[in-house]
Amino acid sequence: MDFWVRLLGGSSQKKKQAAPNNPQQRLARFRQRYNHVLQSWQKSSNLASDREALGNIRRGFQSLTTILNDESRSPAPHMCLQFAAASQIYTAISKIAATAHDEGTVRDAVAFYNALIDSEEEDFLENDVFAASLMNFVDRTIGSSSMGIGEDIEADIVELLFGIAAKIRLQPEILHVWFTTTSADSERRLANQKTDFAGVTQKEDFPLCYQLIDHVHHEGRIGDFARTGLLYIFESASRSMDLEQWIVNSDLPTLMATGLGALYSQMSRKLSILHPAHDMPPILLLSDYTDMQPNPQAENFFTPDFQSHLVTFLSYLTFWQDVLEHCRSVDVRITLIDHFQALFLQQLLYPSLLESSDADGGSSVAVLTYLRHILDALDHPELVHMMLQYLLALLDYTAATTPRSPAAVKRRQSLMLLNVPDKEDDRLNPSLFNLVDLVLGSTASRNPQTVIAALKLTTVILSKSHGYALGSLVKVMNLHHKHHHRTVGSLNKELELYLNLAIDLAGLDGVDEAYENYLKDTLSSLETHPCSLKTLALPSTSQKSQGYFDSTEATARDVDPHQLLPEDPLFQSFIELLLTFLTNDVETNLALTEAIITLGSCSQLRLEGWLSVDPADYHFESADLPEHFSNEKLRDMYMADRFPTWSPSATPQLLACLQQLQSQVDALRRDIMGWDEHVALRKNAFRFHQDLLEDARLATPQTKPVRPPSETPAGTWTPQIPKHVLDQPRTPSRAQSPRGRKETLSGSRNTPTASPAPQPSRLGGQTLAGSPGRTASPLSASFANNRQTSLLSDVDASLAQLKASQLGKRRIRFRRQAGSKEVEVMLSKFQPPPSEPLEGAVEGAETAEEDIQEASLLHIITNVVILQNFVLELVALMQVRASLFNEVRFA
Template structure:
């Protein structure tokens, strides 16, 4: 009988039952009551696995019912019951006392279901806010049960969503932020505030939970930082919240948290590449002979990589907060804490205590500071750091012009008193030792790692913040006239001299292809340099009153036309390093050449004296009287400008003279060693072939399908989506393993981030071979043999290191007090060592002959790199002349 009832009519009632609001509510209440009864009957829930399983099933059933009801037509009786009976309070208590991660996860899903419904105004309910924050404090707060990272990430994501709701709906802020110290007008009454501010977690527990998680890696830190960013953005719409942040310990926690992340990174650092992950350009050299301090941590280690990524993410978060925060008092307070608690009390002391003698601390400080400056683009932070570390004018004299409120001024005074030493002699003063002293001392070091780190930092400062380097890191002389005096004839002759020099060094093979590449790279670098913006952009058509950020950035980046002083200490050190180019380690030469190019990229720096000949030193050979038939003054002026000038050897630019000495060293090797040109050509072909195989393998490798990002969440979800730039880690496209594949291709080949989210403007192009040429993907039957073929190529190239000819070591002698390096050819006897000379110990370093040696394998690789560097100088001369109108055609 039951069978016929179900068959004829009962089935329709069974299908309609789930959509009946009253029956759905009855089942929902029954499930909830069962959960409560099981919890109340269990003496020790954490140890009763059967009860835990039953309650978890109940939680999941309740959540499923709420999700189904949210998609069903009204009325939503279960949601109304949940709001009226406040069942979330019981859910949070059960989950928090269960000490079970699965239970906590189910509770988080339940809270998400309530908020996702967007009904009953759960986010506007005081009891709901208290219940949720109590649950969060018990699960991930201090002294909590300690859940796994994935569950903790889900909880922080839940908090992030609430912060995003507060940003979009400021009217719900009083539900989550309350303070008992506000007067009837909503303003905070005066409180006793020390330098750390007032800790009042009960006022805004959501904010404190986010601040507790901003230091984490991965999803936890990303969601916490973005949620806290929304809180600071909301401060501009609430006077109470604004004053509460200024008077609280929130800025102190942020600054000390940044310092804690910086302190986690190793004090001693080695930037040597591991043998198992060494680029080809380094493996075909004496790079493996370099030894690092065993106490220094490897820059390419996973632990340091993770610490550096987290620190730079938090530093970028500071930058984002200052950019999005519209509250002047909050921004001033944050800047004061950054300046005093991080910059003056931590970053500068680490610079002051660094030493080249301990084998790594100078390398660490220089490397960390390079990443800091590379990551920062906010004008206030960059201005503050460089003004202080370079010992320029006092930062307080150029601090924000907008007056501080009494509360913000009081906080700054408290910070200044905290930082004040007991005695004036103990005061840390950058005027006594600053970043300029560290860079100059490091570039002249005998430790290659220190030299590399200093040159890379110099490159970042010159390329991103050139205005701060003038007068401090680089000694210059400013000009009153801006019209060019060089002629097109002198440019043509200089281009020919540099190009002939490049061809004499390493032959004609591949020169056209590489030079075309450098023209494109140089044009891109010149167009994006901050000093070029005024030179190549059109003036504004309408007057505009600059804002605060515009004025700071303009003051920091405006650079007038200037000359490089010949006696500049940094440039003289660079010339000394360039003179030893053939025996330098490969990475030093890559960093050295990049620093020189970065110096020449500035549109306001005249090239005369160091890269080009000063027009005052031109003289022309008389070719007889001008033809009488030429009467046109314009034609005569054009002809005069096109003449090729001559100049004396004393007028040769320093860089050109140094390159000519290097060419003489190469010529001596060519005469002494058989088949020299063949060895150089083979090395260039090896690099080119290795690069082409790299490109072919990349193009034939199938691209993974894009992972669905949270931004693809279907419409109707309650959680505002985290910005895409927060979820995606910034990656810098590195150049392929060509000899000139510098920038981050060597130092960060294992994925260490650059500082800035945008790709480096010096990366992304291959240098040997045209970047625009296309290599079609390999056929499937060839692709199967790629790995084996590539391994064979690497083995054959690496086998060159074991050839007897390439093992041969060649000495280079630079007599004391001389600027000429001599090649000790095979017909000469090896010079005696200093240790055999009884008077050697009495000689100072300046009085001793500088004797260095390198293998033939190493020297040939440096010769290939040297040719590419000269070609880049030629491209720099040519592109600058056309882009900035640096020469006269008439």
């Protein structure tokens, strides 16, 4: 019987099954593999070039790792782990991997260290020798003594360091192993520091922290793991006074601030924001946009290289916010903020603003674009306050009252000494030239790109930080009365005026659908505006429990009821641009209308004087009340429901400007045969092209990213790792981009210009960026994609043919006398044929008296369609505000 059992292999199976579960046999195999690795290492005179020895060592490393992983899943005793801890075999592993200069060997060594740490036995993370061995291995592979390895292996090593930082966060008692400084050493180094703003470099005290900060600037997995690991280190500072003071006195804040500045400096000094011809939205194709010439010296915003630099910079800026948000140490937090202000804001960002120029064809565009993305990405109240308070030259009404330790006070004094120039004349003072001056000067520029960049930056400031814009970017007058005096009759009269104006501009086709869409979009925009949150909040929800962030939230400016001053320079620049709406480039008009709508979205800003008529200018015809209105309440309601009249001088500035544009369109309608048909065809072209784009998006399956399970206990903050994988386009949401002008011009491109959750914009009742509302089968999606591609090609060909036709070639001139608020359309019978530019003094004399702008008929018709939608959005804004904020009286 035994013979047949042995023949069938039964006894050998028992041996194979028993071997892994026998601790003694497992230990014997482990020691045998380890001794074989040591022999191969010792026998090789030059390990880096001995391929046979490297192969034996790699197989040995893999066997050791496999045995450790198997043992961790087996019942105790774990004799291999005990042997590894007692013999400190990790020191030999570290030396062998560092001297091998082989990427495969390094990868296997990293797996071995992971097996030791994941075992959670023998307290490897609490062992000084293990920590020193591991950090020596890391320094030789990716540190200052780096052998030069691939990014994938480097990411594995940084992930290993991230795991250790996560363990320190959850087990503060092991911090002393990885952070070894003493109080005596700290006092000695602080005494030697004197007034050095950079702080003390102390890599030997906390090499783990320095390795992480050396990799926070990387893209992809390396940067994600390094930033989150360093975030855990800063979060641990609140539980260790020694670590807290060490960070304050070290050069870590300096390295973080200078790293941010280095990423900012890598971006181009001159920038072009012109859309590439091969990927241009249809709304730009149906205009003169292609005639705009880019600056050959400027880098294009839409190139992959620039997008990569911008995304990396914004990721590091987000990391700054994460550190400040989750750092519970007051000293560390204010020290970081001081360095951000001194080394990035004052020493780099503001000088770039000061040195920007519209004359060199790109530096103003670059600075305005960078500022827009920075302010759009910033959400931390202290950083927002610091930047806008400085760049807008505002008085710091929230003087620093947070108590600081002597070390933090000394660091701040050192930073302040850094900013003191040798000569008083060399001092950079925002009170002499600040962001307000740059924006106002840029909106009056002759370069459309500069105007667009300034308008987009203005929109971000008005939408996210409206309180800081008041009194600086926007000149207003505070109102002491909170009650509204407009009547429902005046509202209805004004809505009727604006609606009739919109219909007169481009016809009735599509108006009902477009207006309905704008009502929904405007409601979402107003409800999510920062000023509306306070206006619409219930009394019970305004009470918050005392917490850490109460002091930081208090830095945000409260916005009280206010009224726009008629002579406000920013609004006057809006009016100047609006007067030339028909000849402006399309992107300028989209940015302009978005800025105006954003200005009117503040619940505390009264519309009187610029968008609606001041109630003081109402005139009512005297009329006898009906007899049944003897009731006083009914009489008051009847009086409030009457339509008022007002003198021409009381017409709101925006309405007067729109009426001037209406007169220009009327002149074109009288001069050009079939004008209304041309406008209707243009609206249909937009509708057809955007329907195709929407159908193409609907036919494309979209998968929602799945978040990995959390490795930390419930209730703790968990970083989104890896961020570059999780940040995928999501389902569009109305609340985040009410009008969708960004999506209009960025399409489906994955660029920082596009909102992460774009809201479809409407033009003539149709979406400019479709939003998925249903799913399609793969078969129908494939068929639809082929059909869309064919139809889009036909449409593009028809657009090119249209631009080459007589309609596309015809150009219209507009003349405006110097200092006049009226623009005259030079009709066909008065318009001279194109000629060569006038010479010398004659040309100078003509331009001094009048400003002549020219655009193609195709371009003008496109702007008329945009103008109609803008007026409809203004009507929706007035109506929704009146209902949401109770802005009119019904009695």
